[in-house]
Amino acid sequence: MDKNRKIEESIEHAIDLLEQPTALTEEDVRSMVEDEECFRACRDLMEGCRVLMADIPSYNPDVDREWIRFQKKHQTAWRRRRLVWGAALGVAAMLIVLVWFSWSLLSHNKVSEPVTVFLADNHPQRVTLQTGDGKLLALDNADKTVLSAVGAQLQDKELDYKTNASEVKEVKMHTLTTPRGTDFKIVLSDGTEVWLNAESRLEYPATFVGNERIVSLRGEAYFKVAKDEKHPFIVQTDDMKTRVLGTEFNVRNYLVTDSHVTLIQGRVEVCNKKGGDYVRMSPGEDAHLQPDGAFALSEVDIDGYIYWKEGYFYFDNITLLDIMQSLGRWYNVTIKFENQSAMNYRMHFLTDRKAGLEHAIVLLNRMKKVNITLEDGTLIVR
Amino acid sequence: MRGNMHAEDNISIEKLFRANYASLYFYAFQMINESETSRDIVSDAFEYVWKNYNKLDAATAKSYLYVYIRTKCIDHIRHLQVHEQYAQFCLSMTQEGIEENFCEPEERILRLRKAIRSLTPRTRHILEECYVRKKKYQEVADELEISISAVRKHIMKALQTMREEFAKKE
Numbered sequence: 011m012d013k014n015r016k017i018e019e020s021i022e023h024a025i026d027l028l029e030q031p032t033a034l035t036e037e038d039v040r041s042m043v044e045d046e047e048c049f050r051a052c053r054d055l056m057e058g059c060r061v062l063m064a065d066i067p068s069y070n071p072d073v074d075r076e077w078i079r080f081q082k083k084h085q086t087a088w089r090r091r092r093l094v095w096g097a098a099l100g101v102a103a104m105l106i107v108l109v110w111f112s113w114s115l116l117s118h119n120k121v122s123e124p125v126t127v128f129l130a131d132n133h134p135q136r137v138t139l140q141t142g143d144g145k146l147l148a149l150d151n152a153d154k155t156v157l158s159a160v161g162a163q164l165q166d167k168e169l170d171y172k173t174n175a176s177e178v179k180e181v182k183m184h185t186l187t188t189p190r191g192t193d194f195k196i197v198l199s200d201g202t203e204v205w206l207n208a209e210s211r212l213e214y215p216a217t218f219v220g221n222e223r224i225v226s227l228r229g230e231a232y233f234k235v236a237k238d239e240k241h242p243f244i245v246q247t248d249d250m251k252t253r254v255l256g257t258e259f260n261v262r263n264y265l266v267t268d269s270h271v272t273l274i275q276g277r278v279e280v281c282n283k284k285g286g287d288y289v290r291m292s293p294g295e296d297a298h299l300q301p302d303g304a305f306a307l308s309e310v311d312i313d314g315y316i317y318w319k320e321g322y323f324y325f326d327n328i329t330l331l332d333i334m335q336s337l338g339r340w341y342n343v344t345i346k347f348e349n350q351s352a353m354n355y356r357m358h359f360l361t362d363r364k365a366g367l368e369h370a371i372v373l374l375n376r377m378k379k380v381n382i383t384l385e386d387g388t389l390i391v392r
Numbered sequence: 393m394r395g396n397m398h399a400e401d402n403i404s405i406e407k408l409f410r411a412n413y414a415s416l417y418f419y420a421f422q423m424i425n426e427s428e429t430s431r432d433i434v435s436d437a438f439e440y441v442w443k444n445y446n447k448l449d450a451a452t453a454k455s456y457l458y459v460y461i462r463t464k465c466i467d468h469i470r471h472l473q474v475h476e477q478y479a480q481f482c483l484s485m486t487q488e489g490i491e492e493n494f495c496e497p498e499e500r501i502l503r504l505r506k507a508i509r510s511l512t513p514r515t516r517h518i519l520e521e522c523y524v525r526k527k528k529y530q531e532v533a534d535e536l537e538i539s540i541s542a543v544r545k546h547i548m549k550a551l552q553t554m555r556e557e558f559a560k561k562e
Contacts, residue, residue, distance in 0.1 A: 021548065021551060022544075025544055025547055025548070028522075028523065029522070029528060029529055030526075030528070031478055031481050032478045033478075034477040034478060034480075034481055035477060036477055038477065039477050039480045039481055039484070042481070042484070043484055049484070051551055052485065053485055054551060054554050054555070055519075055523065055547070055550070055551055056422060056485055056523070057500075057504060058504055058507070058508055058519070058550060058551075058554050059422065059519055059520075059523040059524055060415070060418040060419065060422055061501065061504045061505050061508050062508050062516060062519055062520060062524065063418050063421070063422075063520075063524055064414060064415070064418060064505075065505075065508065065509070066520065066524075069418075069421075069524065070414060071413065071414060071417045071427075071431060073409075073410055073413045073414060076409075076413060076431065076434075076435065077406065077409055077410065077413070079435070080409065080435055080438060080439070083435075083439075248449060248450075248451040248452075249449045249451065249452065282449075283449055284449060
């Protein structure tokens with residue numbers, strides 16, 4: 011009851027602030043940033059109004075006219091354009107964007123405030139399946155008969171399409187989404203096993219038909235592909251494709267800068283989605299997609315890429331920033347660095363995911379390089 | 393093969409432009425509240441991405457567009473010397489999107505749209521008057537001949553409807 015009252019007050023405050031955001035005082039801004047409910051209310055209302063605007067024709071820009079204007083402005087430039095020139099600009103642009111990112115972080119933290127490197131998500135955290143007709147099912151309380159009607163069998167933390175594969179005639183795309191803190195296993199209709207890591211999404215047909223077996227991934231997954239040389243298995247992410255015949259490998263693509271394919275055994279080929287050639291990989295190799303579309307191949311300790319599916323965090327010579335972001339993703343906590351130089355510390359670290367966040371903090375603190383505390387659901391690194 | 397490259401680019405930048413122009417424009421317009429400048433900033437953002445397009449795929453390009461526009465809008469606000477506090481407000485309102493992956497919120501937008509469309513015409517009108525036309529609550533109340541607290545109730549109702557839609561899972 012008391013909590014509801016508090017939330018209501020925060021929302022009232024948000025409505026006060028939104029009346030004239032151009033006239034806010036320093037105190038107003040601080041009160042908004044510090045009160046999460048109030049912040050969310052402001053943001054939701056602002057976002058809602060953008061959606062509202064899109065529905066009102068008089069606010070909508072004339073996209074056709076803008077496109078023509080844009081094209082005219084650049085007509086001469088289109089012709090003059092050189093690939094080499096574009097490449098040089100590309101590099102410069104990457105630098106500029108990096109500078110922007112750090113600028114916006116810094117400008118936000120003038121008074122040596124900590125840098126937030128990961129934000130907790132307040133939405134309910136559930137594994138969901140979107141079926142071909144657009145229906146969204148939460149798998150923690152899904153009706154098994156509904157699932158079997160679309161060709162899937164649910165057991166504990168596993169969804170199986172193989173058993174019923176022959177019964178389903180119509181091809182429907184399914185999308186399985188995992189929240190933070192939960193991984194999930196799927197057996198596809200061809201028998202391929204996929205371990206989907208936390209906060210990831212896999213789109214696949216309930217039954218494979220045609221010459222290729224194609225799935226799309228965002229996030230991280232480990233694939234054990236059923237051998238079928240006549241039907242290559244292809245994993246697509248936003249920016250790359252991995253083609254295999256039958257093998258085990260890990261694909262990670264949480265961030266655009268962090269697209270990896272790691273081959274455990276067998277043979278795979280990777281290519282970028284901009285029409286590059288396929289690059290063949292050998293077992294034990296990691297391919298990291300570079301901004302120019304090439305792949306940096308390196309020999310890696312494959313343990314780091316497969317331990318997660320056994321329920322462990324395993325980091326070998328990984329920066330504390332990466333480690334903390336992984337912890338944040340799994341335990342759904344916000345991460346702040348007060349000691350910003352600590353982001354670059356490299357550490358070796360292994361812990362059981364089930365042992366909990368507190369246990370991981372104890373282990374990290376034991377190394378005596380940083381002091382990590384959990385305060386109000388936020389991990390602070392000092 | 394290289395000869396074809398920019399013809400293909402031309403098509404894909406057009407696709408990117410048409411698919412994202414309106415939402416980017418609303419994103420800018422909400423911050424600077426001025427149509428002409430917003431359109432210029434969005435157009436500049438596409439120019440920037442277009443120059444580098446052979447280095448970017450669609451998803452990356454989209455997040456660059458948002459980063460570019462956000463930065464330019466904040467610059468513009470600071471330039472006008474309106475209020476540093478307003479710049480801070482815009483920064484924090486747009487902060488979460490910057491850190492997250494930009495494709496994921498599509499689901500969120502769909503839900504928002506559903507919520508907004510389910511509101512009564514009156515509630516929608518009040519939202520528009522207050523937050524798009526930026527009228528004071530008192531003004532809106534006077535125009536509709538209702539009380540300020542009734543105006544606020546409509547806003548509260550809109551927020552509640554959005555939240556209910558976010559919470560729905562099926």
